[in-house]
């Protein structure tokens with residue numbers, strides 16, 4: 428560790444604190460995650476999920492693990508450094524992000540996800556804090572909960588931060604898969620548009636309540652498997668008709684709303700894969716023609732109906748999807764100031780995915796924000812957590828089209844989930860000191 432000089436703490440997670448540091452020999456700025464738990468042998472370290480999964484991943488939208496160091500029984504991960512996380516970008520934002528910005532980020536995240544899902548991993552804890560941003564680049568981080576899809580269920584331990592937790596996980600399915608990441612992305616994408624969490628549940632029960640409130644109660648048609656899961660744990664869904672997502676996310680285009688709606692399908696099998704999401708019309712403009720080709724070829728967009736094959740054919744034809752959908756950003760590609768990672772990594776994205784498709788058959792089948800974004804306290808991840816088992820929520824009076832009340836700064840609540848929806852905003856205490864901890 429003497430090779431590194433720690434500069435400043437930039438993050439304090441459940442498992443470790445993260446520092447901006449400098450490699451004294453090379454001058455390179457890195458992020459060093461110092462694990463809180465002590466590690467007395469190397470075997471313990473190499474078996475860590477974060478190590479096992481990350482060392483196998485090499486993708487421009489997945490944060491690069493450079494080195495693992497164990498010194499005095501303390502474990503350090505050395506990562507490439509990223510400027511901030513997506514939550515930090517959202518929390519102080521006064522104006523909404525443009526759709527082009529949302530599109531750019533989401534396109535990249537789906538590429539990272541497509542890559543990791545194809546390699547047989549899923550993340551399981553996607554949330555804005557785990558999406559790291561540097562300029563126009565965004566990368567998946569925090570693989571502490573990543574899991575191999577080939578791992579044998581049941582998956583019983585704690586999974587994912589509540590607000591982004593898929594309904595099958597909330598209902599204690601032991602057989603969930605990569606589609607949990609797609610659900611989380613639907614919730615994150617909506618949050619990028621509104622700067623407020625889509626399903627800010629105050630507890631696991633309230634989490635399902637909030638989902639029902641927006642999506643409508645699941646039915647045999649929309650999610651028969653979910654009704655079984657609920658029955659298994661003696662849980663009764665609250666009754667809601669739901670609202671159209673365009674009402675909840677008014678600034679999003681029809682394409683964006685359509686994609687979010689399919690990502691947030693109750694039934695995991697109805698959610699698109701990451702590869703399918705990349706081909707959604709919302710990303711139609713995300714195809715970048717390198718400057719060298721611009722004079723010769725017009726930008727070709729992926730037809731809305733294009734399948735994987737078409738997409739891959741387009742890559743072969745050197746139409747690089749780089750999630751840079753406006754000309755200002757695209758122009759940056761010819762800039763000599765462009766960071767090396769942009770010039771090398773980004774254009775390889777779908778090429779890498781293409782390789783993986785062939786190689787790896789393990790693939791499993793602008794308005795000012797009205798309220799400051801101040802989520803509630805959350806508990807640390809826990810294996811026990813509160814459970815829905817044996818808990819029955821009496822059907823509440825159906826409230827057609829009722830939306831969660833905008834969250835006030837520092838909203839704190841006690842009482843039932845329904846209170847949250849009906850209490851006047853002024854009853855909420857205000858204050859800005861709420862840590863964004865919603866796990867459990």
Ligand SMILES: Nc1ncnc2c1ncn2[C@@H]1O[C@H](COP(=O)(O)OP(=O)(O)OP(=O)(O)O)[C@@H](O)[C@H]1O
Nearest residue numbers: 438440441442443445458506507508509512556569
């Ligand atoms: N490579 C990086 N570059 C810059 N900042 C980083 C980097 N990695 C992590 N961070 C910052 O540190 C925070 C915590 O990191 P990380 O999520 O890996 O820790 P954790 O203990 O696993 O957290 P969690 O409580 O989410 O499980 C991130 O939200 C981010 O703000």
